[in-house]
Amino acid sequence: MAEPLVLKIGGSLFERSEDITRILRSEGCRALIIPGGGIFADMARRCQVVSEDSAHWMAILGMEQFGWYLASFDIPITDTLETPERISILLPYRVLKNEDPLPHSWEITSDTIAAWVAWKLHLDLVVLKHVDGIHSSGKLLESVDHPITTDDVDPSFIRYVISKRVRALVVNGSHDERIVSAMRRLPTTGTTIGF
Numbered sequence: 001m002a003e004p005l006v007l008k009i010g011g012s013l014f015e016r017s018e019d020i021t022r023i024l025r026s027e028g029c030r031a032l033i034i035p036g037g038g039i040f041a042d043m044a045r046r047c048q049v050v051s052e053d054s055a056h057w058m059a060i061l062g063m064e065q066f067g068w069y070l071a072s073f074d075i076p077i078t079d080t081l082e083t084p085e086r087i088s089i090l091l092p093y094r095v096l097k098n099e100d101p102l103p104h105s106w107e108i109t110s111d112t113i114a115a116w117v118a119w120k121l122h123l124d125l126v127v128l129k130h131v132d133g134i135h136s137s138g139k140l141l142e143s144v145d146h147p148i149t150t151d152d153v154d155p156s157f158i159r160y161v162i163s164k165r166v167r168a169l170v171v172n173g174s175h176d177e178r179i180v181s182a183m184r185r186l187p188t189t190g191t192t193i194g195f
Contacts, residue, residue, distance in 0.1 A: 011038015
């Protein structure tokens with residue numbers, strides 16, 4: 001059985017939730033899923049009158065809503081930060097509220113929260129998004145070993161991953177074969193960060 005990992009499922013993959021969870025169950029992986037905020041966190045963005053603190057916690061509660069949606073496809077949930085023995089979905093609000101490890105800003109989204117979880121648990125991170133990986137000047141990068149500016153992940157993600165020495169891979173979750181390869185730690189189209 002493969003080593004456990006942290007797996008972030010981007011909110012942009014909402015429409016693929018059933019397919020992605022089916023793949024993950026069939027792989028029998030030991031993954032702690034960090035749900036993106038997606039459409040749920042977008043509501044906090046639209047409420048421009050709220051403080052950054054309020055928006056931060058609203059967006060994290062949005063991650064929990066997506067987590068509950070993913071759980072509807074027969075994946076158990078947890079609100080405890082521990083190395084997974086099987087696939088499970090982390091509902092992050094309680095952990096983040098207790099530890100409050102990251103600044104409250106739109107510079108930090110579920111991407112960096114997933115990186116923090118991977119760092120905290122000393123696990124590799126796979127980030128499933130609706131992009132092939134990290135791009136610079138329109139070109140897909142195979143690897144990134146220094147901070148760069150990109151719209152493919154939140155503005156703090158790459159800097160955080162590199163500074164904390166997290167091993168991360170950004171993969172397009174719209175392609176089943178790439179998800180399978182990433183979970184099996186096989187080469188696939190995407191971008192490695194920090195290793």
